[in-house]
Amino acid sequence: MPQISAQLKGSLFPLSVLQLEDNNLDKLKQQLASKLEQAPSFFYRAPLVINIEHIGDKELDFSLLKRSIEEKDFICVGICNGSPLQKKQARVAGLATLQQPKADSTAKPRLLEDAQAISDNATSIPEQSEVTAKGVKIVKQNIRSGQQIYAQGCDLVIIGAVGNGAEVISDGSIHIYGKLRGRAIAGAKGNKESAIFCQSIEAELVSIAGTYWLSEAIQKTHWQQAGFIKLQQEQLIVEALPATNN
Numbered sequence: 001m002p003q004i005s006a007q008l009k010g011s012l013f014p015l016s017v018l019q020l021e022d023n024n025l026d027k028l029k030q031q032l033a034s035k036l037e038q039a040p041s042f043f044y045r046a047p048l049v050i051n052i053e054h055i056g057d058k059e060l061d062f063s064l065l066k067r068s069i070e071e072k073d074f075i076c077v078g079i080c081n082g083s084p085l086q087k088k089q090a091r092v093a094g095l096a097t098l099q100q101p102k103a104d105s106t107a108k109p110r111l112l113e114d115a116q117a118i119s120d121n122a123t124s125i126p127e128q129s130e131v132t133a134k135g136v137k138i139v140k141q142n143i144r145s146g147q148q149i150y151a152q153g154c155d156l157v158i159i160g161a162v163g164n165g166a167e168v169i170s171d172g173s174i175h176i177y178g179k180l181r182g183r184a185i186a187g188a189k190g191n192k193e194s195a196i197f198c199q200s201i202e203a204e205l206v207s208i209a210g211t212y213w214l215s216e217a218i219q220k221t222h223w224q225q226a227g228f229i230k231l232q233q234e235q236l237i238v239e240a241l242p243a244t245n246n
Contacts, residue, residue: 017080019051023058025068032072038150039169039188041210048074049098053081060086062093135172143168143182150188164204173197180206187231195230197241211236 020028036043048069052060062079069076078096079086087097137151139158145165149156156170161178168174169185176184176198187194187209194208201222206213208231226241 016046016048017051018048019054021054023055023060025061025064028065029068029072032069032074036073038152039185041190042185042188042207042212044073044210046074047077049077050079051081052079052086055082055086057083060089062086062090062095066093066095137170142178145182162198170194183207192231195228197228199226199241200224201227201229201238206236208236 050065050069066076076095078098079090080098082090082097090097136155136157137149139149139156140160142160143149143158143162143166145163148167148169149158150168151170151172151174153171155172155175156168157175157177158168159177162168162176162180162182162184164181166182167185168176168182169188171189171194172186172191173194174184174186174196176196178198179200179202180196180198181202181204183205184196184198184203185205185207186196187207190209192209196206196208201218202215202224203213203218204215206218206229208229211231211234213229213236222238225238227238228241229236229238231237
């Protein structure tokens with residue numbers, strides 16, 4: 001009898017959930033193109049699960065949905081929260097069908113939301129809390145779940161904490177004077193010299209120039225420690241921040 005060389009083992013990989021608000025796939029492609037332009041090193045060929053719970057009984061062409069997403073250099077893995085009929089149609093189109101947990105969903109990573117939601121969250125941050133100096137964007141407040149901050153072409157400084165479900169992105173480095181419990185993406189356009197500095201590392205995800213760690217990897221050695229995360233020989237490493245005297 002030949003030996004079986006393939007083994008199934010449980011593992012965790014980042015799967016971004018995209019909340020589909022309607023069946024306008026042209027608008028979806030525009031939103032994905034904008035997201036990819038924002039952080040190409042992180043989002044290029046990123047796997048997506050499409051949450052279709054807001055579609056209801058509207059008609060949706062799942063083959064066209066899959067094609068529309070993959071035309072924009074994402075990978076469409078499957079759908080979640082569909083009706084029995086929608087799940088059947090999705091499977092015919094070659095998509096997996098999943099059920100997203102309802103409980104504590106705000107604590108789960110959500111990289112991609114619809115463009116309007118991102119815009120609404122961004123405008124909820126008072127203008128006086130942001131200062132853009134030469135080469136740095138400074139935000140003086142806590143970043144709450146569902147909010148996203150992006151520093152285009154410069155470093156990002158957060159004077160406050162980054163909560164679960166929040167996301168901070170920078171083309172340069174990220175400095176967080178507080179706890180990092182959400183997601184931090186530095187070097188979003190490929191700058192490998194970028195770093196992430198924070199007073200307490202409790203992140204859902206950290207990424208530099210497309211190389212990432214999930215919270216499970218951080219918890220092994222660096223959980224709730226002050227430090228800075230950088231790339232070294234194409235791998236993420238953490239170095240301790242110098243202790244300060246009171």
